[in-house]
Amino acid sequence: MKFILPTPVGILGFGVEGQSTLRWLRAQGISDIIILDQKPVEVEGVGVECVKVVSGSKYLDGLKDCASVVRSAGVNPLTQELLRFQMNGGQVSSQVEIFLEQTKSKIVVGVTGTLGKGSCVTMIEHILLAAQKPCKVGGNYGVAALDLLADETPDRVSLLELSSFQLMTQQRSPQVAVVLKTTSEHLDWHRSVEEYRDAKANLVRYQKPADTCVYLDDSEGSREIAAQGRARKLRFGHASDCNAQISETSVRIGSDELKLADCIVPGIHQLENMAGALLAAQCLGIPVAQGMNALRTYRGLTYRLEPKGTYKGISFFNDSYATRPEAALAAASSMQQPFALILGGSEKNADFAELATGLVACANLRGIALIGQTAGHLRDALQAKDIKASLVDHATMESAFAWCCEQVQGGGAVLLSPACASFGLFANYKERGKRFDELVKGFVDLP
Numbered sequence: 477m478k479f480i481l482p483t484p485v486g487i488l489g490f491g492v493e494g495q496s497t498l499r500w501l502r503a504q505g506i507s508d509i510i511i512l513d514q515k516p517v518e519v520e521g522v523g524v525e526c527v528k529v530v531s532g533s534k535y536l537d538g539l540k541d542c543a544s545v546v547r548s549a550g551v552n553p554l555t556q557e558l559l560r561f562q563m564n565g566g567q568v569s570s571q572v573e574i575f576l577e578q579t580k581s582k583i584v585v586g587v588t589g590t591l592g593k594g595s596c597v598t599m600i601e602h603i604l605l606a607a608q609k610p611c612k613v614g615g616n617y618g619v620a621a622l623d624l625l626a627d628e629t630p631d632r633v634s635l636l637e638l639s640s641f642q643l644m645t646q647q648r649s650p651q652v653a654v655v656l657k658t659t660s661e662h663l664d665w666h667r668s669v670e671e672y673r674d675a676k677a678n679l680v681r682y683q684k685p686a687d688t689c690v691y692l693d694d695s696e697g698s699r700e701i702a703a704q705g706r707a708r709k710l711r712f713g714h715a716s717d718c719n720a721q722i723s724e725t726s727v728r729i730g731s732d733e734l735k736l737a738d739c740i741v742p743g744i745h746q747l748e749n750m751a752g753a754l755l756a757a758q759c760l761g762i763p764v765a766q767g768m769n770a771l772r773t774y775r776g777l778t779y780r781l782e783p784k785g786t787y788k789g790i791s792f793f794n795d796s797y798a799t800r801p802e803a804a805l806a807a808a809s810s811m812q813q814p815f816a817l818i819l820g821g822s823e824k825n826a827d828f829a830e831l832a833t834g835l836v837a838c839a840n841l842r843g844i845a846l847i848g849q850t851a852g853h854l855r856d857a858l859q860a861k862d863i864k865a866s867l868v869d870h871a872t873m874e875s876a877f878a879w880c881c882e883q884v885q886g887g888g889a890v891l892l893s894p895a896c897a898s899f900g901l902f903a904n905y906k907e908r909g910k911r912f913d914e915l916v917k918g919f920v921d922l923p
Contacts, residue, residue, distance in 0.1 A: 482543035482567060483508040489548025490517050493571055496620035497546045498527075500574075512538045512545070542566060546574070549616070549641040568645065572638065575614075575621040576648040581634040585756055586649070588638045588679050589656025589698065591802055592749040593617070594777055596656055597637040599753035604633060606770035607762050611635055616642060633760060638679060646678035652759050653679045653707065654690045654752045658697030659802055673697055680705030690755045692748060693718055710759075712751035720751040727751045727768075729758075734768040741776040742783060742793075745806035779909035781807050781893070784916045790884055792916045795893035796909030801831035804895035814840045814888035816880035818873070821848040821896030821908075828857035831895055841865045843883040845876035850896045873901065873908070877915045
Protein backbone atom coordinates (compact mmCIF):
# COMPACT_ATOMS: atom_id res chain seq x y z
CA MET A 477 0.00 0.00 0.00
CA LYS A 478 1.50 3.27 -1.12
CA PHE A 479 1.22 6.41 0.98
CA ILE A 480 -0.14 9.15 -1.25
CA LEU A 481 1.99 12.28 -1.24
CA PRO A 482 1.17 14.81 -3.96
CA THR A 483 4.25 15.87 -5.90
CA PRO A 484 6.48 17.80 -5.83
CA VAL A 485 7.28 16.53 -2.32
CA GLY A 486 9.32 18.76 -0.03
CA ILE A 487 11.68 17.32 2.57
CA LEU A 488 11.59 19.90 5.33
CA GLY A 489 14.90 19.61 7.20
CA PHE A 490 17.75 17.50 5.83
CA GLY A 491 19.51 16.02 8.84
CA VAL A 492 19.51 12.30 9.62
CA GLU A 493 15.72 12.16 9.48
CA GLY A 494 15.48 14.14 6.25
CA GLN A 495 18.03 11.90 4.55
CA SER A 496 16.01 8.87 5.66
CA THR A 497 12.92 10.49 4.12
CA LEU A 498 14.78 10.94 0.83
CA ARG A 499 15.69 7.23 0.76
CA TRP A 500 12.10 6.23 1.42
CA LEU A 501 10.64 8.57 -1.19
CA ARG A 502 13.00 7.22 -3.83
CA ALA A 503 12.10 3.66 -2.82
CA GLN A 504 8.47 4.61 -3.58
CA GLY A 505 9.47 5.76 -7.03
CA ILE A 506 9.05 9.45 -6.22
CA SER A 507 11.66 11.62 -7.96
CA ASP A 508 10.02 15.06 -7.95
CA ILE A 509 11.58 16.15 -4.66
CA ILE A 510 12.60 19.51 -3.15
CA ILE A 511 14.93 19.67 -0.14
CA LEU A 512 14.37 22.65 2.16
CA ASP A 513 16.85 23.38 4.95
CA GLN A 514 18.13 26.53 6.59
CA LYS A 515 21.63 25.09 6.69
CA PRO A 516 23.69 24.40 3.56
CA VAL A 517 22.81 20.96 2.19
CA GLU A 518 25.74 18.57 1.84
CA VAL A 519 25.01 16.72 -1.40
CA GLU A 520 28.02 14.44 -1.57
CA GLY A 521 27.20 10.85 -0.70
CA VAL A 522 23.43 11.26 -0.29
CA GLY A 523 22.46 11.23 -3.94
CA VAL A 524 20.56 14.48 -4.26
CA GLU A 525 21.84 15.33 -7.72
CA CYS A 526 18.35 14.91 -9.23
CA VAL A 527 16.44 17.03 -6.74
CA LYS A 528 16.05 20.73 -6.16
CA VAL A 529 17.64 22.26 -3.05
CA VAL A 530 16.46 25.43 -1.29
CA SER A 531 18.64 26.53 1.64
CA GLY A 532 19.53 29.63 3.60
CA SER A 533 17.44 32.01 5.68
CA LYS A 534 14.64 32.05 3.10
CA TYR A 535 14.45 28.27 2.74
CA LEU A 536 10.72 28.18 3.57
CA ASP A 537 10.09 30.21 0.42
CA GLY A 538 10.57 26.87 -1.35
CA LEU A 539 7.18 25.76 0.00
CA LYS A 540 5.51 27.60 -2.90
CA ASP A 541 6.86 24.94 -5.27
CA CYS A 542 5.69 21.96 -3.14
CA ALA A 543 2.35 20.13 -3.15
CA SER A 544 3.22 18.24 0.05
CA VAL A 545 6.04 18.15 2.59
CA VAL A 546 7.43 15.62 5.04
CA ARG A 547 8.40 17.60 8.13
CA SER A 548 11.47 16.59 10.11
CA ALA A 549 10.78 16.56 13.83
CA GLY A 550 12.80 19.68 14.65
CA VAL A 551 10.76 21.89 12.31
CA ASN A 552 7.89 23.53 14.18
CA PRO A 553 4.62 22.88 12.32
CA LEU A 554 3.07 26.07 13.69
CA THR A 555 5.26 28.47 11.73
CA GLN A 556 3.30 31.02 9.72
CA GLU A 557 4.80 29.69 6.50
CA LEU A 558 3.66 26.10 7.13
CA LEU A 559 0.21 27.16 8.30
CA ARG A 560 -0.18 29.30 5.18
CA PHE A 561 1.03 26.37 3.06
CA GLN A 562 -1.71 24.16 4.48
CA MET A 563 -4.38 26.84 4.12
CA ASN A 564 -3.49 26.95 0.43
CA GLY A 565 -4.03 23.20 0.08
CA GLY A 566 -0.54 21.89 0.88
CA GLN A 567 -0.27 18.56 2.70
CA VAL A 568 2.07 18.25 5.72
CA SER A 569 3.12 14.86 7.01
CA SER A 570 5.91 13.40 9.16
CA GLN A 571 7.99 10.26 9.38
CA VAL A 572 6.03 8.83 12.29
CA GLU A 573 2.68 9.50 10.61
CA ILE A 574 3.83 7.74 7.45
CA PHE A 575 5.30 4.86 9.44
CA LEU A 576 2.09 4.20 11.37
CA GLU A 577 0.16 4.31 8.11
CA GLN A 578 2.51 1.92 6.30
CA THR A 579 3.82 -0.46 8.95
CA LYS A 580 3.36 -4.22 8.62
CA SER A 581 4.03 -4.74 12.34
CA LYS A 582 0.96 -6.08 14.11
CA ILE A 583 2.12 -4.38 17.31
CA VAL A 584 3.74 -0.96 17.64
CA VAL A 585 4.83 0.30 21.07
CA GLY A 586 5.28 4.03 21.53
CA VAL A 587 7.08 5.56 24.51
CA THR A 588 7.01 9.22 25.48
CA GLY A 589 7.51 11.44 28.53
CA THR A 590 9.90 14.14 29.69
CA LEU A 591 12.31 11.71 31.30
CA GLY A 592 13.49 8.17 30.59
CA LYS A 593 12.19 7.53 27.07
CA GLY A 594 15.41 6.08 25.69
CA SER A 595 16.01 3.94 28.76
CA CYS A 596 12.46 2.58 28.83
CA VAL A 597 12.27 1.75 25.12
CA THR A 598 15.61 -0.08 25.23
CA MET A 599 14.52 -1.93 28.38
CA ILE A 600 11.50 -3.22 26.45
CA GLU A 601 13.84 -4.18 23.62
CA HIS A 602 16.15 -5.96 26.08
CA ILE A 603 13.23 -7.96 27.51
CA LEU A 604 11.89 -8.93 24.07
CA LEU A 605 15.29 -9.98 22.75
CA ALA A 606 15.89 -12.10 25.84
CA ALA A 607 12.55 -13.79 25.08
CA GLN A 608 13.64 -14.21 21.44
CA LYS A 609 10.82 -11.99 20.17
CA PRO A 610 11.83 -10.01 17.06
CA CYS A 611 11.80 -6.25 17.62
CA LYS A 612 13.51 -3.07 16.50
CA VAL A 613 13.82 0.42 18.00
CA GLY A 614 13.33 3.62 16.04
CA GLY A 615 12.01 7.17 16.14
CA ASN A 616 13.78 9.60 18.45
CA TYR A 617 16.22 6.85 19.44
CA GLY A 618 17.66 4.11 17.24
CA VAL A 619 16.97 4.42 13.53
CA ALA A 620 14.71 6.92 11.80
CA ALA A 621 11.10 5.73 11.76
CA LEU A 622 10.89 5.26 7.98
CA ASP A 623 14.04 3.12 8.04
CA LEU A 624 12.07 0.62 10.15
CA LEU A 625 9.88 -0.11 7.12
CA ALA A 626 12.76 -1.51 5.07
CA ASP A 627 12.96 -5.01 6.54
CA GLU A 628 9.96 -5.37 8.82
CA THR A 629 7.70 -8.40 9.12
CA PRO A 630 4.25 -8.65 10.71
CA ASP A 631 5.58 -10.54 13.73
CA ARG A 632 8.26 -7.95 14.52
CA VAL A 633 7.40 -5.53 17.33
CA SER A 634 8.29 -1.96 16.37
CA LEU A 635 9.39 0.14 19.35
CA LEU A 636 9.24 3.90 18.94
CA GLU A 637 10.70 6.52 21.25
CA LEU A 638 8.65 9.61 20.50
CA SER A 639 9.31 13.24 21.40
CA SER A 640 6.78 16.05 21.56
CA PHE A 641 8.24 17.36 18.30
CA GLN A 642 7.43 14.08 16.54
CA LEU A 643 3.98 13.75 18.08
CA MET A 644 2.84 17.32 17.52
CA THR A 645 0.85 16.67 14.32
CA GLN A 646 0.26 12.95 14.87
CA GLN A 647 -3.23 11.59 14.09
CA ARG A 648 -2.58 7.89 14.71
CA SER A 649 -1.62 6.08 17.91
CA PRO A 650 0.23 2.79 18.50
CA GLN A 651 -1.39 -0.30 20.02
CA VAL A 652 0.68 0.05 23.22
CA ALA A 653 1.54 3.48 24.61
CA VAL A 654 3.85 4.14 27.56
CA VAL A 655 3.68 7.58 29.17
CA LEU A 656 6.57 8.19 31.56
CA LYS A 657 7.00 11.13 33.93
CA THR A 658 5.91 14.24 32.05
CA THR A 659 6.62 17.69 33.43
CA SER A 660 7.64 20.54 31.13
CA GLU A 661 10.38 20.79 28.54
CA HIS A 662 11.39 22.56 25.33
CA LEU A 663 9.66 25.78 26.36
CA ASP A 664 12.11 27.55 24.08
CA TRP A 665 10.24 25.71 21.26
CA HIS A 666 6.73 25.06 22.58
CA ARG A 667 4.66 28.11 23.47
CA SER A 668 3.44 26.66 26.79
CA VAL A 669 3.43 23.60 29.04
CA GLU A 670 -0.11 22.96 27.79
CA GLU A 671 1.05 22.82 24.16
CA TYR A 672 3.92 20.49 25.12
CA ARG A 673 1.62 18.05 26.92
CA ASP A 674 -1.05 18.30 24.25
CA ALA A 675 1.50 17.22 21.65
CA LYS A 676 2.46 14.19 23.73
CA ALA A 677 -1.21 13.29 24.19
CA ASN A 678 -1.37 12.36 20.50
CA LEU A 679 0.40 9.15 21.55
CA VAL A 680 -2.85 7.97 23.19
CA ARG A 681 -5.53 10.22 21.68
CA TYR A 682 -6.26 7.90 18.75
CA GLN A 683 -5.94 4.57 20.55
CA LYS A 684 -8.85 2.13 20.37
CA PRO A 685 -10.52 0.59 23.44
CA ALA A 686 -8.68 -2.71 22.78
CA ASP A 687 -5.30 -0.92 22.91
CA THR A 688 -3.31 -0.32 26.10
CA CYS A 689 -1.96 2.82 27.77
CA VAL A 690 0.69 2.32 30.46
CA TYR A 691 1.31 5.46 32.52
CA LEU A 692 3.01 6.83 35.64
CA ASP A 693 0.32 7.47 38.22
CA ASP A 694 2.70 9.62 40.31
CA SER A 695 3.01 12.24 37.56
CA GLU A 696 0.30 14.85 37.01
CA GLY A 697 1.39 15.30 33.40
CA SER A 698 1.34 11.56 32.74
CA ARG A 699 -2.14 11.20 34.24
CA GLU A 700 -3.38 14.17 32.23
CA ILE A 701 -2.10 12.65 28.98
CA ALA A 702 -3.41 9.14 29.70
CA ALA A 703 -6.89 10.49 30.38
CA GLN A 704 -7.16 11.71 26.78
CA GLY A 705 -7.26 8.21 25.31
CA ARG A 706 -9.88 5.44 25.25
CA ALA A 707 -7.51 2.49 25.70
CA ARG A 708 -7.46 0.31 28.80
CA LYS A 709 -5.14 1.73 31.43
CA LEU A 710 -2.28 0.13 33.36
CA ARG A 711 -0.74 2.27 36.12
CA PHE A 712 2.69 2.22 37.71
CA GLY A 713 3.67 4.26 40.73
CA HIS A 714 3.91 4.27 44.52
CA ALA A 715 0.20 3.76 45.26
CA SER A 716 -0.66 0.31 46.60
CA ASP A 717 -3.35 -0.25 43.95
CA CYS A 718 -1.05 0.38 40.96
CA ASN A 719 -0.54 -2.48 38.53
CA ALA A 720 3.21 -2.08 39.14
CA GLN A 721 4.16 -0.77 42.58
CA ILE A 722 7.38 1.19 43.01
CA SER A 723 9.22 1.55 46.31
CA GLU A 724 12.55 3.21 47.08
CA THR A 725 14.35 -0.04 46.31
CA SER A 726 12.25 -2.19 43.96
CA VAL A 727 9.37 -2.74 41.56
CA ARG A 728 6.65 -5.22 42.48
CA ILE A 729 4.03 -6.69 40.14
CA GLY A 730 1.82 -9.19 41.89
CA SER A 731 4.06 -11.58 43.77
CA ASP A 732 7.12 -10.82 41.62
CA GLU A 733 9.71 -8.27 42.75
CA LEU A 734 12.70 -6.71 41.00
CA LYS A 735 15.22 -5.15 43.37
CA LEU A 736 17.42 -2.35 42.08
CA ALA A 737 20.33 -3.78 44.06
CA ASP A 738 20.18 -6.89 41.85
CA CYS A 739 20.43 -4.85 38.64
CA ILE A 740 23.50 -3.61 36.78
CA VAL A 741 22.04 -0.21 35.86
CA PRO A 742 22.30 2.41 38.66
CA GLY A 743 19.78 5.07 39.70
CA ILE A 744 16.54 4.90 41.67
CA HIS A 745 14.81 6.82 38.87
CA GLN A 746 15.30 3.73 36.68
CA LEU A 747 12.64 1.95 38.73
CA GLU A 748 9.98 4.02 36.98
CA ASN A 749 11.40 3.09 33.58
CA MET A 750 11.57 -0.57 34.61
CA ALA A 751 7.97 -0.56 35.79
CA GLY A 752 6.75 0.94 32.51
CA ALA A 753 8.85 -1.49 30.48
CA LEU A 754 7.64 -4.53 32.45
CA LEU A 755 3.97 -3.63 32.01
CA ALA A 756 4.48 -2.97 28.29
CA ALA A 757 6.29 -6.30 27.89
CA GLN A 758 3.49 -8.03 29.78
CA CYS A 759 1.07 -6.64 27.17
CA LEU A 760 3.25 -8.33 24.55
CA GLY A 761 2.96 -11.72 26.23
CA ILE A 762 6.13 -11.75 28.33
CA PRO A 763 5.60 -13.17 31.84
CA VAL A 764 6.52 -10.67 34.56
CA ALA A 765 9.14 -12.92 36.18
CA GLN A 766 10.83 -13.43 32.80
CA GLY A 767 10.86 -9.70 32.15
CA MET A 768 12.35 -8.97 35.56
CA ASN A 769 15.04 -11.58 35.04
CA ALA A 770 16.00 -9.90 31.74
CA LEU A 771 16.22 -6.44 33.32
CA ARG A 772 18.76 -7.66 35.86
CA THR A 773 21.25 -7.79 32.97
CA TYR A 774 20.27 -4.46 31.35
CA ARG A 775 23.34 -2.18 31.25
CA GLY A 776 21.78 1.17 30.43
CA LEU A 777 22.57 3.70 27.71
CA THR A 778 25.65 5.74 26.91
CA TYR A 779 25.77 9.04 28.83
CA ARG A 780 22.74 8.13 30.97
CA LEU A 781 24.21 7.94 34.48
CA GLU A 782 26.87 5.71 32.95
CA PRO A 783 29.42 4.35 35.44
CA LYS A 784 32.93 5.01 34.13
CA GLY A 785 34.80 3.13 36.84
CA THR A 786 36.49 3.87 40.16
CA TYR A 787 40.08 5.10 40.16
CA LYS A 788 42.22 6.29 43.06
CA GLY A 789 39.20 6.15 45.32
CA ILE A 790 36.98 8.27 43.06
CA SER A 791 34.02 6.87 41.11
CA PHE A 792 33.01 8.66 37.90
CA PHE A 793 29.50 8.88 36.44
CA ASN A 794 28.75 10.33 32.99
CA ASP A 795 25.18 11.62 32.80
CA SER A 796 25.71 14.09 29.95
CA TYR A 797 22.29 13.23 28.51
CA ALA A 798 20.67 14.87 31.58
CA THR A 799 19.64 18.09 29.85
CA ARG A 800 16.72 18.75 32.21
CA PRO A 801 16.64 19.69 35.91
CA GLU A 802 14.54 16.63 36.78
CA ALA A 803 17.09 14.30 35.21
CA ALA A 804 20.00 15.88 37.08
CA LEU A 805 18.12 15.69 40.38
CA ALA A 806 17.35 12.02 39.78
CA ALA A 807 21.05 11.33 39.17
CA ALA A 808 22.19 13.33 42.22
CA SER A 809 19.64 11.53 44.42
CA SER A 810 21.14 8.21 43.33
CA MET A 811 24.60 9.00 44.64
CA GLN A 812 25.34 6.84 47.68
CA GLN A 813 28.76 8.31 48.52
CA PRO A 814 30.10 11.87 48.91
CA PHE A 815 30.10 13.47 45.47
CA ALA A 816 30.88 16.61 43.48
CA LEU A 817 28.61 17.69 40.64
CA ILE A 818 29.28 19.38 37.30
CA LEU A 819 26.18 21.43 36.53
CA GLY A 820 25.17 23.90 33.81
CA GLY A 821 25.12 24.54 30.09
CA SER A 822 23.04 26.54 27.63
CA GLU A 823 19.92 28.48 28.56
CA LYS A 824 16.47 27.00 27.87
CA ASN A 825 14.59 29.11 30.42
CA ALA A 826 14.16 26.14 32.74
CA ASP A 827 12.96 26.53 36.33
CA PHE A 828 15.76 25.39 38.64
CA ALA A 829 13.88 25.87 41.94
CA GLU A 830 12.96 22.20 42.39
CA LEU A 831 16.47 21.11 41.42
CA ALA A 832 17.95 23.52 43.97
CA THR A 833 15.64 22.24 46.72
CA GLY A 834 16.60 18.65 45.93
CA LEU A 835 20.34 19.37 45.86
CA VAL A 836 20.12 21.16 49.23
CA ALA A 837 18.66 17.93 50.61
CA CYS A 838 21.64 15.87 49.34
CA ALA A 839 23.69 15.69 52.55
CA ASN A 840 26.55 13.92 50.73
CA LEU A 841 26.97 16.69 48.12
CA ARG A 842 30.40 18.25 48.63
CA GLY A 843 30.52 20.82 45.86
CA ILE A 844 29.02 22.03 42.58
CA ALA A 845 31.09 23.18 39.62
CA LEU A 846 28.96 25.57 37.54
CA ILE A 847 29.61 25.85 33.80
CA GLY A 848 28.03 27.44 30.74
CA GLN A 849 25.46 30.18 30.23
CA THR A 850 23.26 28.99 33.07
CA ALA A 851 25.96 29.25 35.78
CA GLY A 852 24.56 32.52 37.13
CA HIS A 853 20.95 31.34 36.89
CA LEU A 854 21.82 28.14 38.77
CA ARG A 855 23.85 30.00 41.40
CA ASP A 856 20.90 32.30 42.13
CA ALA A 857 18.51 29.36 42.46
CA LEU A 858 20.88 27.42 44.74
CA GLN A 859 21.72 30.39 46.95
CA ALA A 860 18.03 31.20 47.29
CA LYS A 861 17.63 27.77 48.92
CA ASP A 862 20.65 28.41 51.19
CA ILE A 863 22.85 25.70 49.67
CA LYS A 864 25.71 24.65 51.97
CA ALA A 865 27.82 22.86 49.35
CA SER A 866 30.60 24.89 47.70
CA LEU A 867 29.69 26.68 44.45
CA VAL A 868 32.46 27.62 42.01
CA ASP A 869 32.08 28.94 38.45
CA HIS A 870 34.33 27.41 35.78
CA ALA A 871 34.97 28.55 32.24
CA THR A 872 35.76 25.06 30.95
CA MET A 873 34.87 21.42 31.52
CA GLU A 874 38.54 20.73 32.23
CA SER A 875 38.64 23.20 35.11
CA ALA A 876 35.31 21.94 36.51
CA PHE A 877 36.48 18.32 36.36
CA ALA A 878 39.78 19.01 38.13
CA TRP A 879 38.05 21.00 40.88
CA CYS A 880 35.47 18.24 41.45
CA CYS A 881 38.22 15.64 41.80
CA GLU A 882 39.81 17.80 44.50
CA GLN A 883 36.55 17.97 46.46
CA VAL A 884 36.33 14.16 46.79
CA GLN A 885 39.99 13.18 46.76
CA GLY A 886 39.56 11.38 50.11
CA GLY A 887 36.98 9.08 48.49
CA GLY A 888 33.72 9.74 46.68
CA ALA A 889 32.33 10.38 43.21
CA VAL A 890 32.39 12.94 40.42
CA LEU A 891 29.08 13.25 38.60
CA LEU A 892 28.50 15.04 35.29
CA SER A 893 24.76 15.71 35.21
CA PRO A 894 24.36 19.20 33.75
CA ALA A 895 20.55 19.75 33.87
CA CYS A 896 21.02 21.84 30.71
CA ALA A 897 21.72 21.48 27.01
CA SER A 898 25.34 21.70 25.92
CA PHE A 899 25.29 24.42 23.26
CA GLY A 900 27.95 27.08 23.73
CA LEU A 901 30.64 24.87 25.20
CA PHE A 902 29.85 21.79 23.09
CA ALA A 903 27.93 20.98 19.92
CA ASN A 904 25.71 18.44 21.68
CA TYR A 905 25.45 16.20 24.73
CA LYS A 906 27.48 13.47 23.00
CA GLU A 907 30.51 15.74 22.54
CA ARG A 908 30.16 16.87 26.16
CA GLY A 909 30.01 13.27 27.34
CA LYS A 910 32.96 12.29 25.18
CA ARG A 911 35.05 15.09 26.70
CA PHE A 912 34.17 13.92 30.21
CA ASP A 913 35.27 10.38 29.27
CA GLU A 914 38.57 11.77 27.98
CA LEU A 915 39.11 13.62 31.25
CA VAL A 916 38.44 10.45 33.24
CA LYS A 917 41.00 8.61 31.11
CA GLY A 918 43.47 11.43 31.67
CA PHE A 919 42.89 11.21 35.42
CA VAL A 920 43.51 7.44 35.35
CA ASP A 921 46.76 7.96 33.46
CA LEU A 922 48.13 10.54 35.91
CA PRO A 923 51.11 9.28 37.91
